Amino acid sequence: MNIKLSAVLAASVVSLAVPLVAVLPSPSADAQTATPAQQSHTDSRAELYRRQLLAGKDVPCRTNASCAALGVAALEAGRVEDAQTLVATESALAEANALQADESDSPKAASSARSRMAMALVHQGDVQLKLGAWSNARAYYRTAIARGDDYPHDALLGRAVAAARERLESIAHKEVVTGLPAEGARFRRHMFFGAWESVDVKPVKGRHGVYRIDGDFVYPMIDAHGEPSANLGELSATVRFFDGVARVPMTHPSGATSGAAPIDATTKISNLAPYDQHDDQCLIEFSLVAPETLDVRTHGSPQACGFGHNVSADGRYFLMTGS
Template sequence: MLGVAAESYSWPLALAACKGSRNRRFSVSITASVRGNPRQTCGAYGFLKRVFETRRCHHPLFLMNVKTAVTAAAVVVSAAMAGLMPALVAAQTEAAGSRADLYRHNLLTGKDVPCRTNASCAALGVAALEAGRVKEAQTLVAMEAALAEATAMQAEEGNSPKATSSARARVAMALVHQGDVQVRLGALPDARAYYRTAVSRGNDYPNDALLGRAVAAARQRLEAIAGKAVVNGVPPNGARFASYMFFGAWNSIEVKPVKGRRDVYRIDGDFVYPTVSADGQPSANMGSLSAYVRFYEGVARVPMSDDGGDAPLDATAKITNLAPYDKRRDKCLIEFKLSAPETLDVETHGSPTECGFGFNVTADGRYYLMTGS
């Protein structure tokens, strides 16, 4: 048995001696001597754990019986790396903070942070709106939404179903409060966009009771403004449609009539896939398109191509046959459908990777008309 002695008196307390090992082939027992008292631990993990803890205290480690040590060293280190690395990585991650914790920390770093928790932002935002301080309320509920997304990320990392359900409800309620601000501003299409986005969250998780309460609040508010100032089709000055992603990011599509070209519209789309880096900083993969289109019975179709360079694609011709695109990995066609008032549905035919967007970026989804208040 290899003898190990420490010069320091602060050698960490030993674990009880192991009676067996899951990997007997690489199990090595070490005896440490502190103040002449033998303490025993088991296996290469225990050995390197003591080495790192001792060095962290700035106490050198000395090996006795060097010939034996050289023979055993390869076995000890080989076994240690397999057993110890997961623990070391976990310790480093914990020390540095999780991605969600760092993201939340970055959100709260700054001089102009109006509130510091999702609940306080919600309460302050509602109070400000009731008092008629609309701009202040707008700032507060935006922060409420950002912190709700951070809470959702933390719940996902913690793998807690209860926390995840609560976080979903918080995100949906933040959307409801943002809709309330738009009602006060008189932007009813925008309010409907927020409420309908909150309702759609319930469709994704129909059995989530906590989320269901927020969805019920969104439905109630949506019914209160149903039929008021509804925009049908595309207004003469154009329209912007938006689809909520996460982390406060929206996909956006502008549809504007082209002067001098009857029934021709220009579509400009900006699409994102938001992410959070390892240091908690928000970032995004992006994609965009620009095309001239005609809507045939409310549907416009754009075959994506690199042939046009930077100029908008000309997709004004009617495309009735989707067979050349469906289930094809080498082609991309994006369909825009005015499916209902203030609603634009977007679907990719073929392969999204052939659309020329960034990684994970897609134009697909349901978009709601927003005036940008």
């Protein structure tokens, strides 16, 4: 039985405001009023999405490769703000390439796109490194490395992963945050199409050892018109970490509800048998597995958590500072 958390859980499809919106204007009137014949070669979602990204005269670059080269040059010249814009565009165009490769079912194109996406993450990490945001840089590099873990035999992707590893090793011990900072922390997980999942962990004032967890989860996609959209899921709970692990029951095997948000999950839950292998149950586990690293795992089924379609909290999140 699902917990009724109307104030806590959202499960709707909404427009997704990707970071590039401020950089890339909406399609021009000419593009919007093109004839069917003119649009015949842009019927796929990938082409429509790419056209959305490249519409307008303020686009800083037109291809993934040119964005990458210009971004590196801008960073080397100390133009960090320009570099941020360029590498964000580089990342978006790489994801458009991946979408196109998926639609065409081309393994070679898919490998190239994966490599480009990973390298864009590396370049975003380089920007954070230039800003002195060590944990943010490590988060980008680790995310790029994780993409390689998903495709261990992809040689092209392996080159980008090697670049990420080299950079990560050079800053692996720079101002590393261990445990949870006194003021709390935000852990984020990079998804696709400019979307991020996040878990905020903050101490509850006046309650020693108690933290409030607020999670925002997302399943990003590109709709038939080439527009980014997403299904969403949210979670809010008060927890205690026992040996670095906090567990939030989104459902109860007894059928009881957790009451008003935030969910009170401060009691230790040791027995996971009522959740594991049960499609109608959901317990979400948060584990501080390493410095600046939070692993999230669902016991039971993500479909029972009350989130939007295909939304899951599962994955590895990295500590990041700033908004």
